[in-house]
Structure formats: C-alpha cells, structure tokens
Amino acid sequence: MYQFKMEVAMAIVAWACTAVGQNLPLARSHDPGHHSRGNYDMTDLQAKLSSSAKIYYPNTTEFEAASARWSLLDEPTVNVVVVPGTENDVAETVQFANQRDLPFLASTGAHGSLTSLGKMTQGIEIYMTQLNTVTVSGDGKTATIGGGAMAKAVVDELWNAGKQAVTGTCECVSILGPGLGGGHGWLQGHHGLVADQFVSMNVVLANGALTTINAKSDLWWAMxxxxHNFGIVTSLTTKVFDIQYSNWAIETITFSGDKVGAVYQAANDYLLKNGTQPVGLINWSYWLNNPGADPNNPVIIFYIIQEGVTTVDSAYTRPFHDIGPLSIQPASGTYTDLASWTGIANNQPPCQKAALANPRFPIYLQSYNVDAQTKAYNVFANAVRGTSALNNSIFMFEGYSMEGVQAIPSDSSAFAFRSENILAAPLINYLPAGSTLDSQVANLGNKLRDILRDGTGMDDFRAYVNYAYGDESLQELYGCESWRQDRLKALKAKYDPTGKFSFYAPIA
Ligand SMILES: Cc1cc2nc3c(=O)[nH]c(=O)nc-3n(C[C@H](O)[C@H](O)[C@H](O)COP(=O)(O)OP(=O)(O)OC[C@H]3O[C@@H](n4cnc5c(N)ncnc54)[C@H](O)[C@@H]3O)c2cc1C
Structure with missing residues (x-):
C-alpha cells in the first residue's frame, strides 16, 4: 500500500510536469524586443516613482523571472516590467502608459491563462509583488492586504494572528486575481466567495486616478x-474571522477508471445530496495518469475533506470504500495543510512555471451526471494515456460547500453563478509545439466540456471566468441575464471606455 501511495503522490507531481525539472524559460516564444526598447524610454517615469520601485528591461534575469507566466499559450508580450514600491507608483505607471498610448497589464501570481491575454502584443507589465503587506485591523474584523499579496502569505499571516479569510485554495495564486473574478476557496461554505468579503479597496482606474471605493460606488458590484476589467487594486480591506476549526482531515481515495460511474454516483448520493453538502465538507477529484497504479488508463483521485475532525466521518467515506478503491490514504492536520494535501502548495507542480501550455475548459455543474462523467472519462483517457503529448493533463472537479455562497443575493455581484455546486475543468498540459497541437487541444477541451454540458440538459454552459479558455461568450462568463450584460457594458463604457483593462475576459 505504501509503495502505491508513493506512486500516486509521484503521479500528482508528474501531472503537470514532465517539464518541472526543466529550467524557467530563458528564451520566450515571443520576441520581447520586437518593439525596440527605445520606444520604452522610462526615464520620465523613473523620476516619478518611489525609491523602492524597480524597472526591469528585457534580457535581464530580473525581467525574465518577473515576466515568466504559468501558461505559455497565448501569453501576453511585455517590453518592460515596472515593480511599484507604493500604491501611488501604480497610478504613476498607468498615467505614464496612457500619455504614451502604451498597453499595460497588472501581474501578481501570473497564473492567469486566458488566451485573450495574447492580445497584448506589447506594453508595460505592472508587477505587483512589492505591495504585499497584511495588516489586521484593531477590532480584528478586517485586514488590509496589498494588491500584490499572494494566498500563502495572507493565510500564514492571518493564521499567526488567530485569523482566517476566504482565499483561493492554491498557495501560489494571488488574492486579487481570483477575488476579482469571484474567487473559490475552502472557507466559502461559511462566508461566501473571496469577493463577498471585500469591504473597500484602493484602485487605479483606467484614467490613472488612484481612488478608494466601497459598497457606495456603482463600480463595487462589478469589482x-x-x-479585472475595471482597474488595478493597489490595496484591499477584506473581512477576516477568528479561526473556527484548526483541525482538518482528508481521505485521498484512488480508483481505477472503470469505477468512474460508481464514484460519481456515490458523490451525488453521500456528499452533494442535491446541493446540500454540509458547510465543513468538500469533495474534489482529479483524473490523471499514474502508470504505477494503472499502466493503461488515468486513475481517479478522490479527496473527501472535512473540518473540525481528525478523521473524515465514515458516513462520507464508507460508500467510497465499498466501491473498491486502489488505495485509501487518510491524513489529519490543520487548515494550512490543505494545499499540500491536494497538490497545490508552493513547492508542488501547479505552482511551477514549467514552460507548458495549460489551457482549461471550465463548466459549472449542479451535480454529477454519471453517464456524462463516464463518457468524458473515456474520451479523456483516450486522449491522454500512454505516450500522448497530453499525458500530463488533469481533469479537475471541485465540489466546495456552497451554503455561504448561496446565502448572498445573486444580484449583489457581477459573479453570476451562485447556484452551481461543482466547478469542473479539463486542464490540458503540454509542451508548446505549434498551432496544430494548440487546435487539437482546443478541440479536445471543448469536446470534454460539451459532454458535461450535454449531461446538464442545457444548451448553454456557465464558465468560471478565472478558469476560462479565453473564447467563451460574455453570457458564458458573466451570466446570460440581459440586466447583467447591460450593467457591465454601461460600467465599462463609463470607467474604461477605451478598453485599457481588456486583456483578461474583456467585456469590451
Ligand atoms: C494552480 C492554480 C490554482 C488555482 N486555484 C484557484 C482557487 O483556489 N480559487 C480560484 O478562485 N481560482 C483559482 N485559480 C484560478 C485563478 O483565479 C486565476 O488563475 C487567476 O488569474 C490567478 O491570479 P494571479 O494573480 O495568480 O495571476 P495573474 O495572471 O497575475 O493575474 C490574473 C489577472 O488578474 C489581474 N490582476 C492581478 N492582480 C491584480 C490586481 N491587484 N488588481 C487588478 N487586477 C489584477 C491581472 O492583470 C490578470 O488579468 C487557480 C489557478 C491555478 C493555475
């Protein structure tokens, strides 16, 4: 059993990542110098920036590190990186860019992977990394977080202060990258999405003005x-909570692919229960290759996670044991262990910039359609097994608790999909090899998503904006209600009429 567990662990390490052992991409696929650096004389900006700001130019180690991205598929091209030292530095940089008609893009965790980012063919990257402070308020109800803060740093700082907040699950994504698109996390069952926690924020608007907004602003709903369409958040004040449960437990249950129908039937019957999954319970699963466990087909790694216990309740796990898994691996610890248990800690493969293309094809689901899961598994297995160029791919199913999300009125935010219980997405990982392979991958991803959509009985689908491939419609990303579309377009026309913030899931 132990040997097998090690193999599973290694397979998780491998999924992303034949290329993890490879070096960071030193030569990018684009030519950062194709707009000469002469076009980017930064002297005037340098004079206005704080003493702690930095400017990195191409062909330097600093530039390469600061502009490396998680996914190379249609990545943005930048000619210079500005690293603001203060919130005002962000405003100065946007004003400078506007005066010279240069595109700009904020970057924090660089995990954004929408193909729309590729429409940035030159410009200034505003790398937010130095704006990373976390300060808990005197009354302990909020924290003010720098616009460049990363999830792990925020979780750890708050934990040390006896606090926690809704953040993304993965240690190496930022707070604002996920949060501006809604933001899913372990604690959403209690408190709602990352965005539901926002209290106020400082934001640099398209015209370069640094302003403070809160619920009184018409822009608040859209943020x-x-x-991502409306500004660069330089700092955020967000709700925090006393730690309610420090202990958490997980069971990692691995199945061969022929059990796919039984596994997702059990997930529906014993965990999801028609959208009533308890607040402290989370189901996640990955389909991925692990030749040590099954040399022929991807395995199903099913996680059942529970708060406030040292062993996951057998009422949840026994039905899965009864299916006949390949292995069962329990663990217990604290909230801060969740990322490493699920393979998304800072030192694990998804957090590495491994020179891969990593598109996803997300779809929200109400429940698992067992026939669709089976069909999708077979198509996925055919495409990724063995020596396929796509054999590091992973199909992800994230079943968070939804109570806190659904307790918040649907019309209170631009996030439109509060009624959905599962976030599913094939994540197709591959070494870039040209447009033919890119097209094959897009066909595969769309086919898999279509199978799951067919299983919902709907003609259309709902996609999490932060997982989007990049060519989804506005209705698919932001909701099909015409009032939503009208409100978003009106705000875009008011706050960003020339589309300065239109590289990431653009409204216009
Ligand atoms: C391994 C992995 C795990 C993930 N886990 C989760 C998760 O648990 N929950 C979840 O909801 N999502 C998750 N995501 C999706 C995540 O929300 C998006 O990938 C998001 O774009 C990442 O933000 P980033 O700062 O890392 O990336 P970036 O590419 O730096 O930023 C993404 C977008 O946000 C903009 N942006 C960044 N910082 C700011 C700012 N301060 N102000 C305004 N705009 C800004 C950028 O301009 C860009 O358009 C995950 C993604 C990956 C790859």
Whole structure:
C-alpha cells in the first residue's frame, strides 16, 4: 500500500510536469524586443516613482523571472516590467502608459491563462509583488492586504494572528486575481466567495486616478466578479474571522477508471445530496495518469475533506470504500495543510512555471451526471494515456460547500453563478509545439466540456471566468441575464471606455 501511495503522490507531481525539472524559460516564444526598447524610454517615469520601485528591461534575469507566466499559450508580450514600491507608483505607471498610448497589464501570481491575454502584443507589465503587506485591523474584523499579496502569505499571516479569510485554495495564486473574478476557496461554505468579503479597496482606474471605493460606488458590484476589467487594486480591506476549526482531515481515495460511474454516483448520493453538502465538507477529484497504479488508463483521485475532525466521518467515506478503491490514504492536520494535501502548495507542480501550455475548459455543474462523467472519462483517457503529448493533463472537479455562497443575493455581484455546486475543468498540459497541437487541444477541451454540458440538459454552459479558455461568450462568463450584460457594458463604457483593462475576459 505504501509503495502505491508513493506512486500516486509521484503521479500528482508528474501531472503537470514532465517539464518541472526543466529550467524557467530563458528564451520566450515571443520576441520581447520586437518593439525596440527605445520606444520604452522610462526615464520620465523613473523620476516619478518611489525609491523602492524597480524597472526591469528585457534580457535581464530580473525581467525574465518577473515576466515568466504559468501558461505559455497565448501569453501576453511585455517590453518592460515596472515593480511599484507604493500604491501611488501604480497610478504613476498607468498615467505614464496612457500619455504614451502604451498597453499595460497588472501581474501578481501570473497564473492567469486566458488566451485573450495574447492580445497584448506589447506594453508595460505592472508587477505587483512589492505591495504585499497584511495588516489586521484593531477590532480584528478586517485586514488590509496589498494588491500584490499572494494566498500563502495572507493565510500564514492571518493564521499567526488567530485569523482566517476566504482565499483561493492554491498557495501560489494571488488574492486579487481570483477575488476579482469571484474567487473559490475552502472557507466559502461559511462566508461566501473571496469577493463577498471585500469591504473597500484602493484602485487605479483606467484614467490613472488612484481612488478608494466601497459598497457606495456603482463600480463595487462589478469589482466582485468582473473586476479585472475595471482597474488595478493597489490595496484591499477584506473581512477576516477568528479561526473556527484548526483541525482538518482528508481521505485521498484512488480508483481505477472503470469505477468512474460508481464514484460519481456515490458523490451525488453521500456528499452533494442535491446541493446540500454540509458547510465543513468538500469533495474534489482529479483524473490523471499514474502508470504505477494503472499502466493503461488515468486513475481517479478522490479527496473527501472535512473540518473540525481528525478523521473524515465514515458516513462520507464508507460508500467510497465499498466501491473498491486502489488505495485509501487518510491524513489529519490543520487548515494550512490543505494545499499540500491536494497538490497545490508552493513547492508542488501547479505552482511551477514549467514552460507548458495549460489551457482549461471550465463548466459549472449542479451535480454529477454519471453517464456524462463516464463518457468524458473515456474520451479523456483516450486522449491522454500512454505516450500522448497530453499525458500530463488533469481533469479537475471541485465540489466546495456552497451554503455561504448561496446565502448572498445573486444580484449583489457581477459573479453570476451562485447556484452551481461543482466547478469542473479539463486542464490540458503540454509542451508548446505549434498551432496544430494548440487546435487539437482546443478541440479536445471543448469536446470534454460539451459532454458535461450535454449531461446538464442545457444548451448553454456557465464558465468560471478565472478558469476560462479565453473564447467563451460574455453570457458564458458573466451570466446570460440581459440586466447583467447591460450593467457591465454601461460600467465599462463609463470607467474604461477605451478598453485599457481588456486583456483578461474583456467585456469590451
Ligand atoms: C494552480 C492554480 C490554482 C488555482 N486555484 C484557484 C482557487 O483556489 N480559487 C480560484 O478562485 N481560482 C483559482 N485559480 C484560478 C485563478 O483565479 C486565476 O488563475 C487567476 O488569474 C490567478 O491570479 P494571479 O494573480 O495568480 O495571476 P495573474 O495572471 O497575475 O493575474 C490574473 C489577472 O488578474 C489581474 N490582476 C492581478 N492582480 C491584480 C490586481 N491587484 N488588481 C487588478 N487586477 C489584477 C491581472 O492583470 C490578470 O488579468 C487557480 C489557478 C491555478 C493555475
């Protein structure tokens, strides 16, 4: 059993990542110098920036590290990186860019992977990394977080202060990247999405003005779900909570692919229960290759996670044991262990910039359609097994608790999909090899998503903006209600009429 567990662990390490052992991409697929650096004389900006700001130019180690991205598929091209030392530095940089008609893009965790980012063919990257402070308020109800803060740093700082907040699950994504698109995390069952926690924020608007907004602003609604379209958040005040449960437990149960129908039937019957999954319970699963466990087909790694216990309740796990898994691996610890248990800690493969293309094809689901899961598994297995160029791919199913999300009125935010219980997405990982392979991957991803959509009985689908491939419609990303579309378009026309913030899931 132990040997097998090690093999599973290694397979998780491998999924992303034949290329993890490879070096960071030193030569990018684009030519950062194709707009000469002469076009980017930064002297005037340098004079206005704080003493702690930095400017990195191409062909330097600093530039390469600061502009490396998680996914190379249609990545943005930048000619210079500005690293603001203060919130005002962000405003100065946007004003400078506007005066010279240069595109700009904020970057924090660089995990954004929408193909729309590729429409940035030159410009200034505003790398937010130095704006990373976390300060808990005197009354302990909020924290003010720098616009470049990363999830792990925030979780750890708050934990040390006896606090926690809704953040993304993965240690190496930022707070604002996920949060501006809604933001899913372990604690959403209690408190709602990352965006539901926002209290106020400092934001640099398209005209370069640094302003403070809160619920009184007409822009507030849009920042909670479509925020990437409207500004660069330089700091955020957000709700925090006393730690309610420090202990958490997980069971990692691995199945061979022929059990797919039984596994997702059990997930529906014993965990999801028609959208009533308890607040402290989470189901996640991955389909991925693990030749040590099954040399022929991807395995199903099913996680059942529970708060406030040292062993996951057998009422949840026994039905899965009864299916006949390949292995069962329990663990217990604290909230801060969740990322490493699920393979998304800072030192694990999804957090490495491994020179891969990593598109996803997300779809929200109400429940698992067992026939669709089976069909999708077979198509996925055919495409990724063995020596396929796509054999590091992973199909992800994230079943968070939804109570806190659904307790918040649907019309309170631009995030439109509060009624959905599962976030599913094939994540197709591959070494870039040209447009033919890119097209094959897009066909595969769309086919898999279509199978799951067919299983919902709907003609259309709903996609999490932060997982989007990049060519989804506005209705698919932001909701099909015409009032939502009208409101978003009106705000875009008011706050960003020339589309300065239109590289990431653009409204216009
Ligand atoms: C391994 C992995 C795990 C993930 N886990 C989760 C998860 O648990 N929950 C979840 O909801 N999502 C998750 N995501 C999706 C995640 O929300 C998106 O990938 C998001 O774009 C990442 O933000 P980032 O700062 O890392 O990336 P970036 O590419 O730096 O930013 C993404 C977008 O946000 C903009 N942006 C960044 N910082 C700011 C700012 N301060 N102000 C305004 N705009 C800004 C950027 O301009 C860009 O358009 C995950 C993604 C990956 C790859």
């Amino acid at each position: 909670k779900g479509a925020g």
